[in-house]
Amino acid sequence: MLAWLWTRLSDGGPQVSISGRALRRFSEGETERLLRARVLIEHGRADSWSVCAHCDCGLDARPIRQVGDSLRACCPYDAAADTVLDEQDIRRFGIDPDRLAGQIAASAGWSAGLPGSPMASGRSAPPPPASPFFSAATRTYSKLPAPSSR
Known part of the structure; x- marks a missing residue:
């Protein structure tokens, strides 16, 4: 369900609206869990279709x-x-992008979505360790020739 919501958010942008009919593909328990976690935000009922x-x-x-x-x-x-x-x-739902990302991170076992982690507390995560390979690759990436087609 998390991947499906991420796709809807990516396709529709931050103001995406999802109908209750579309959420029927998932269990009611999963939908309710995401409502309690404030990943899904219930809006007013639809008056058009x-x-x-x-x-x-x-x-x-x-x-x-x-x-x-x-x-x-x-x-x-x-x-x-x-x-x-x-x-x-006719129920309508929005998606909280930050909470969805946190749920995805938590489901993958990453600490980014867990209480006390830098991202959950509003602080940015520490930068990755410096790597000569990545800094060299970043500088030269645009100079690489295009792959040849055989």
Whole structure:
């Protein structure tokens, strides 16, 4: 789930919005754990849904309406194309990038996301030890010839 969230964040930027429907691919327990850890941040419920894949209605989004006992993303031209939704579908979540990075680090066994580590306390991590190889490689990297194609 962490890798999936990282991909969504990378693709959508810091203001990415994830629907409850998209999170159904993961266990409810995992979603709740990330909510408690403040990696996922619940926002207000959606009041619109993406348009039908085949529709050329010109709308940016379909309105969500209560029809009888069900929620529906209503197509203005074809009621058969309405998408039936439930309360979980219209939940919206954001991602806290710093907390997500901390969870990824912790899951990999790195101390960066753990309490008391330099990154968790707001301090920067110490620089890596100096290496003649890396400093020489950094200076000459741009001078290397392009790989030849055979």
